[in-house]
Amino acid sequence: MRATLRRLCDFDLINRGPTRISLGATNVRTGDLTYFDNRKSKKFIGPEHVLASGSLPPGFPATEVEGEHFWDGGCISNTPLHAVLDDPPAGHTLVFMIDLWAAAGEVPQTIDEVLWRQKQIQYASRTTHHIDTVAARLNLRSSLAKLRDKLPPAALNDPAVQDATDLAYDGTMDILHIQYIPTPDQVSASDAEFSRPSIERRSAAGYEDMSKAIEQAPWQVKERPPQAATVVHHYTAGTMSQRVPRT
Numbered sequence: 001m002r003a004t005l006r007r008l009c010d011f012d013l014i015n016r017g018p019t020r021i022s023l024g025a026t027n028v029r030t031g032d033l034t035y036f037d038n039r040k041s042k043k044f045i046g047p048e049h050v051l052a053s054g055s056l057p058p059g060f061p062a063t064e065v066e067g068e069h070f071w072d073g074g075c076i077s078n079t080p081l082h083a084v085l086d087d088p089p090a091g092h093t094l095v096f097m098i099d100l101w102a103a104a105g106e107v108p109q110t111i112d113e114v115l116w117r118q119k120q121i122q123y124a125s126r127t128t129h130h131i132d133t134v135a136a137r138l139n140l141r142s143s144l145a146k147l148r149d150k151l152p153p154a155a156l157n158d159p160a161v162q163d164a165t166d167l168a169y170d171g172t173m174d175i176l177h178i179q180y181i182p183t184p185d186q187v188s189a190s191d192a193e194f195s196r197p198s199i200e201r202r203s204a205a206g207y208e209d210m211s212k213a214i215e216q217a218p219w220q221v222k223e224r225p226p227q228a229a230t231v232v233h234h235y236t237a238g239t240m241s242q243r244v245p246r247t
Helices: 002-008 011-016 047-053 082-086 111-150 159-165 196-216
Strands: 022-027 033-037 063-065 068-072 092-099 172-179 230-236 239-243
Touching: 002 047, 022 047, 033 047, 047 063, 047 068, 082 111, 092 111, 111 159, 111 172, 111 230, 172 196, 196 230
Parallel strands: 092 172, 172 230
Antiparallel strands: 022 033, 022 068, 063 068, 230 239
Protein backbone atom coordinates (compact mmCIF):
# COMPACT_ATOMS: atom_id res chain seq x y z
CA MET A 1 0.00 0.00 0.00
CA ARG A 2 2.84 2.43 0.75
CA ALA A 3 4.36 1.75 -2.66
CA THR A 4 0.97 2.22 -4.34
CA LEU A 5 0.38 5.53 -2.56
CA ARG A 6 3.83 6.82 -3.52
CA ARG A 7 3.21 5.78 -7.13
CA LEU A 8 -0.26 7.28 -7.48
CA CYS A 9 -0.19 10.31 -5.16
CA ASP A 10 1.74 13.54 -5.60
CA PHE A 11 2.40 14.38 -1.96
CA ASP A 12 4.31 17.52 -2.90
CA LEU A 13 1.15 18.79 -4.61
CA ILE A 14 -1.01 17.67 -1.67
CA ASN A 15 1.12 19.63 0.78
CA ARG A 16 1.25 22.74 -1.42
CA GLY A 17 -2.52 22.85 -1.91
CA PRO A 18 -4.75 24.43 -3.08
CA THR A 19 -7.08 21.50 -2.32
CA ARG A 20 -7.45 20.89 1.38
CA ILE A 21 -7.16 17.37 2.75
CA SER A 22 -8.05 16.30 6.31
CA LEU A 23 -7.42 12.70 7.34
CA GLY A 24 -9.09 11.43 10.51
CA ALA A 25 -7.29 8.86 12.66
CA THR A 26 -7.77 7.42 16.16
CA ASN A 27 -4.85 7.59 18.58
CA VAL A 28 -4.67 4.04 19.98
CA ARG A 29 -2.96 5.14 23.19
CA THR A 30 -5.15 8.13 24.11
CA GLY A 31 -8.36 7.26 22.27
CA ASP A 32 -8.49 10.78 20.80
CA LEU A 33 -9.56 11.64 17.25
CA THR A 34 -6.75 13.36 15.33
CA TYR A 35 -6.93 15.13 11.97
CA PHE A 36 -3.86 15.24 9.73
CA ASP A 37 -4.51 18.43 7.75
CA ASN A 38 -2.35 19.87 4.96
CA ARG A 39 -3.28 23.39 6.11
CA LYS A 40 -2.56 22.84 9.79
CA SER A 41 0.07 20.12 10.06
CA LYS A 42 3.55 21.43 10.75
CA LYS A 43 5.12 18.42 9.08
CA PHE A 44 4.83 16.91 5.62
CA ILE A 45 1.74 14.72 5.03
CA GLY A 46 2.85 11.42 3.52
CA PRO A 47 1.71 7.84 2.91
CA GLU A 48 1.79 6.98 6.62
CA HIS A 49 -0.95 9.53 7.35
CA VAL A 50 -3.19 8.02 4.68
CA LEU A 51 -2.50 4.53 6.02
CA ALA A 52 -3.26 5.65 9.57
CA SER A 53 -6.67 6.97 8.51
CA GLY A 54 -7.54 3.57 7.02
CA SER A 55 -6.02 1.20 9.59
CA LEU A 56 -9.31 -0.37 10.64
CA PRO A 57 -8.87 -3.04 13.34
CA PRO A 58 -8.69 -5.96 13.58
CA GLY A 59 -8.05 -6.50 9.87
CA PHE A 60 -5.24 -3.95 9.70
CA PRO A 61 -2.53 -3.16 12.26
CA ALA A 62 -2.12 0.29 13.74
CA THR A 63 0.11 2.66 11.76
CA GLU A 64 2.89 4.50 13.58
CA VAL A 65 3.11 8.25 12.92
CA GLU A 66 5.66 10.36 14.81
CA GLY A 67 5.93 7.87 17.65
CA GLU A 68 2.17 7.37 18.12
CA HIS A 69 0.02 4.51 16.83
CA PHE A 70 -3.20 5.19 14.95
CA TRP A 71 -6.27 3.28 13.82
CA ASP A 72 -8.98 4.32 11.37
CA GLY A 73 -10.78 7.51 12.42
CA GLY A 74 -14.05 5.61 12.04
CA CYS A 75 -13.34 3.96 15.39
CA ILE A 76 -14.60 7.23 16.89
CA SER A 77 -16.42 9.04 14.10
CA ASN A 78 -17.48 7.64 10.75
CA THR A 79 -18.44 11.18 9.74
CA PRO A 80 -15.49 13.62 9.66
CA LEU A 81 -17.82 16.61 9.29
CA HIS A 82 -16.59 18.08 12.55
CA ALA A 83 -13.39 19.05 10.73
CA VAL A 84 -15.62 21.32 8.63
CA LEU A 85 -17.55 22.55 11.66
CA ASP A 86 -14.36 23.64 13.41
CA ASP A 87 -13.30 25.70 10.40
CA PRO A 88 -16.27 26.30 8.05
CA PRO A 89 -15.33 27.81 4.67
CA ALA A 90 -16.63 31.26 3.74
CA GLY A 91 -19.47 31.68 1.27
CA HIS A 92 -21.41 28.65 0.09
CA THR A 93 -20.15 25.11 0.71
CA LEU A 94 -21.43 21.90 -0.88
CA VAL A 95 -20.54 18.78 1.14
CA PHE A 96 -20.87 15.22 -0.20
CA MET A 97 -21.29 12.56 2.51
CA ILE A 98 -21.08 8.98 1.21
CA ASP A 99 -22.53 6.46 3.65
CA LEU A 100 -21.80 2.76 3.10
CA TRP A 101 -24.36 1.63 5.68
CA ALA A 102 -28.13 1.33 5.53
CA ALA A 103 -30.18 2.46 8.51
CA ALA A 104 -33.30 0.58 7.41
CA GLY A 105 -33.37 -3.18 6.89
CA GLU A 106 -35.15 -6.45 7.50
CA VAL A 107 -35.42 -8.13 10.90
CA PRO A 108 -32.49 -10.61 11.09
CA GLN A 109 -33.19 -14.32 11.33
CA THR A 110 -29.70 -15.80 11.83
CA ILE A 111 -26.69 -14.95 13.98
CA ASP A 112 -24.77 -13.71 10.94
CA GLU A 113 -27.71 -11.50 9.94
CA VAL A 114 -27.86 -10.17 13.51
CA LEU A 115 -24.17 -9.19 13.41
CA TRP A 116 -24.56 -7.51 10.02
CA ARG A 117 -27.75 -5.66 11.01
CA GLN A 118 -26.07 -4.49 14.22
CA LYS A 119 -23.20 -2.96 12.24
CA GLN A 120 -25.60 -1.24 9.84
CA ILE A 121 -27.63 0.36 12.60
CA GLN A 122 -24.56 1.32 14.63
CA TYR A 123 -22.75 3.12 11.83
CA ALA A 124 -25.71 4.49 9.84
CA SER A 125 -27.42 6.01 12.88
CA ARG A 126 -24.12 7.51 14.06
CA THR A 127 -23.60 9.13 10.66
CA THR A 128 -27.09 10.64 10.60
CA HIS A 129 -26.70 11.94 14.15
CA HIS A 130 -23.37 13.59 13.35
CA ILE A 131 -24.69 15.22 10.18
CA ASP A 132 -27.71 16.61 12.02
CA THR A 133 -25.52 17.84 14.89
CA VAL A 134 -23.20 19.73 12.55
CA ALA A 135 -26.10 21.20 10.55
CA ALA A 136 -27.97 22.28 13.68
CA ARG A 137 -24.91 23.99 15.13
CA LEU A 138 -24.21 25.85 11.91
CA ASN A 139 -27.84 27.00 11.75
CA LEU A 140 -27.54 28.24 15.32
CA ARG A 141 -24.31 30.06 14.46
CA SER A 142 -26.06 31.63 11.47
CA SER A 143 -28.77 32.92 13.81
CA LEU A 144 -26.03 34.43 15.96
CA ALA A 145 -24.73 36.27 12.89
CA LYS A 146 -28.18 37.73 12.23
CA LEU A 147 -28.53 38.68 15.89
CA ARG A 148 -25.11 40.32 15.90
CA ASP A 149 -26.07 42.53 12.96
CA LYS A 150 -29.13 43.83 14.84
CA LEU A 151 -27.45 44.62 18.16
CA PRO A 152 -26.47 48.19 19.07
CA PRO A 153 -22.73 48.97 19.37
CA ALA A 154 -22.95 49.19 23.15
CA ALA A 155 -24.21 45.62 23.40
CA LEU A 156 -21.50 44.36 21.03
CA ASN A 157 -18.85 45.63 23.45
CA ASP A 158 -20.11 43.34 26.19
CA PRO A 159 -17.57 40.48 26.67
CA ALA A 160 -20.32 37.87 26.98
CA VAL A 161 -21.93 39.05 23.75
CA GLN A 162 -18.55 39.05 22.03
CA ASP A 163 -17.93 35.44 23.10
CA ALA A 164 -21.26 34.44 21.57
CA THR A 165 -20.96 36.44 18.36
CA ASP A 166 -17.42 35.16 17.77
CA LEU A 167 -19.15 31.87 16.88
CA ALA A 168 -21.29 33.56 14.21
CA TYR A 169 -21.40 31.85 10.80
CA ASP A 170 -22.17 34.00 7.75
CA GLY A 171 -21.99 31.29 5.10
CA THR A 172 -24.40 28.69 3.76
CA MET A 173 -23.95 24.95 3.40
CA ASP A 174 -25.72 22.11 1.62
CA ILE A 175 -24.91 18.57 2.78
CA LEU A 176 -25.73 15.80 0.31
CA HIS A 177 -25.96 12.53 2.24
CA ILE A 178 -25.89 9.57 -0.16
CA GLN A 179 -26.65 6.25 1.51
CA TYR A 180 -25.62 2.96 -0.10
CA ILE A 181 -28.11 0.09 0.05
CA PRO A 182 -26.26 -3.22 0.53
CA THR A 183 -27.25 -6.10 -1.70
CA PRO A 184 -29.01 -9.14 -0.15
CA ASP A 185 -25.85 -11.27 -0.39
CA GLN A 186 -24.00 -9.12 2.18
CA VAL A 187 -22.69 -10.94 5.26
CA SER A 188 -21.44 -9.72 8.63
CA ALA A 189 -17.84 -9.42 7.36
CA SER A 190 -18.76 -7.53 4.18
CA ASP A 191 -17.26 -4.31 5.54
CA ALA A 192 -13.84 -6.00 5.37
CA GLU A 193 -14.40 -7.86 2.10
CA PHE A 194 -12.30 -6.26 -0.63
CA SER A 195 -12.56 -8.74 -3.50
CA ARG A 196 -12.46 -7.25 -6.99
CA PRO A 197 -16.11 -8.19 -7.83
CA SER A 198 -17.33 -6.57 -4.59
CA ILE A 199 -15.35 -3.38 -5.16
CA GLU A 200 -16.55 -3.13 -8.76
CA ARG A 201 -20.18 -3.66 -7.72
CA ARG A 202 -20.01 -1.01 -5.00
CA SER A 203 -18.20 1.41 -7.29
CA ALA A 204 -20.90 1.02 -9.95
CA ALA A 205 -23.64 1.54 -7.35
CA GLY A 206 -21.91 4.66 -6.07
CA TYR A 207 -21.51 6.08 -9.57
CA GLU A 208 -25.19 5.51 -10.34
CA ASP A 209 -26.37 7.07 -7.08
CA MET A 210 -24.09 10.09 -7.42
CA SER A 211 -25.13 10.66 -11.03
CA LYS A 212 -28.83 10.62 -10.16
CA ALA A 213 -28.30 12.88 -7.13
CA ILE A 214 -26.35 15.42 -9.19
CA GLU A 215 -29.07 15.36 -11.84
CA GLN A 216 -31.58 16.47 -9.21
CA ALA A 217 -29.15 19.01 -7.63
CA PRO A 218 -31.56 20.26 -4.93
CA TRP A 219 -28.87 22.63 -3.63
CA GLN A 220 -29.28 24.76 -6.76
CA VAL A 221 -32.82 25.89 -5.98
CA LYS A 222 -33.12 29.68 -5.84
CA GLU A 223 -35.23 29.77 -2.66
CA ARG A 224 -33.85 28.03 0.43
CA PRO A 225 -36.05 27.03 3.37
CA PRO A 226 -36.63 29.99 5.74
CA GLN A 227 -33.79 30.70 8.16
CA ALA A 228 -31.81 27.74 6.81
CA ALA A 229 -28.08 28.34 6.57
CA THR A 230 -27.44 24.59 6.39
CA VAL A 231 -29.72 22.12 4.62
CA VAL A 232 -29.32 18.33 4.58
CA HIS A 233 -30.35 16.48 1.40
CA HIS A 234 -30.69 12.71 1.87
CA TYR A 235 -30.56 10.44 -1.18
CA THR A 236 -31.20 6.71 -0.99
CA ALA A 237 -32.67 4.17 -3.41
CA GLY A 238 -33.62 6.87 -5.92
CA THR A 239 -35.44 9.08 -3.41
CA MET A 240 -34.30 12.56 -2.34
CA SER A 241 -35.55 14.15 0.88
CA GLN A 242 -34.65 17.38 2.67
CA ARG A 243 -34.44 18.53 6.27
CA VAL A 244 -33.17 21.55 8.22
CA PRO A 245 -31.84 20.40 11.62
CA ARG A 246 -32.11 23.06 14.30
CA THR A 247 -31.68 21.33 17.66
